[in-house]
Amino acid sequence: MADIECFYFENGSIASELKYENGKLHGKSVFYHLNGSIAAEKHFLFGQREGESRYFYENGSLKLSESYQDGRLENVVRYFSEEGVLLRETHYKNGCKEGEDSIFDRSGRLKEIGSFKENHPIGLHQLFFEDGSIQEKIFYHDKDHFDKWVFNLEQELIYEGFYDQNMVYRETKIDHQGKIIKRVGRWINKQLVWE
Numbered sequence: 001m002a003d004i005e006c007f008y009f010e011n012g013s014i015a016s017e018l019k020y021e022n023g024k025l026h027g028k029s030v031f032y033h034l035n036g037s038i039a040a041e042k043h044f045l046f047g048q049r050e051g052e053s054r055y056f057y058e059n060g061s062l063k064l065s066e067s068y069q070d071g072r073l074e075n076v077v078r079y080f081s082e083e084g085v086l087l088r089e090t091h092y093k094n095g096c097k098e099g100e101d102s103i104f105d106r107s108g109r110l111k112e113i114g115s116f117k118e119n120h121p122i123g124l125h126q127l128f129f130e131d132g133s134i135q136e137k138i139f140y141h142d143k144d145h146f147d148k149w150v151f152n153l154e155q156e157l158i159y160e161g162f163y164d165q166n167m168v169y170r171e172t173k174i175d176h177q178g179k180i181i182k183r184v185g186r187w188i189n190k191q192l193v194w195e
């Protein structure tokens with residue numbers, strides 16, 4: 001049999017309505033802001049998060065939407081500004097980041113994009129300047145090894161670091177005076193050691 005448990009703020013307004021069945025959270029539970037607007041709606045299946053959960057700003061606009069399966073994040077998580085602009089969109093599978101992760105600024109401009117597999121970055125990740133030009137590119141060989149390129153606003157390469165076929169890291173950068181600095185490193189005991 002379903003039971004509803006309510007909690008209240010000090011001023012007497014409702015803070016949450018939790019639904020239980022056989023002593024476990026089950027069904028939709030609702031949480032409120034102090035002003036009375038809904039803060040969150042979460043769904044449970046016998047104590048585990050299940051289905052869509054949504055979080056709201058005090059003005060009622062959607063802040064975050066996420067979905068659960070068997071108590072773990074699944075599908076797409078979206079985070080919005082108070083004005084309704086999408087700020088982040090991240091894909092999940094079995095509770096882990098899996099697939100594309102995109103970050104936007106408050107005008108909706110793409111700031112960063114990359115992919116993940118089982119919470120680890122994979123492949124090409126990119127960061128962008130406000131004008132949409134490339135600021136940084138990172139290519140992940142695995143979670144510990146990646147190549148990196150950094151550009152200035154004029155799209156001139158100011159940093160390059162990459163692993164060669166022998167997994168030797170070769171770095172070239174330009175300092176503030178325009179001097180080119182090079183160095184070489186090797187992956188030893190799970191860290192990059194410079195020669």
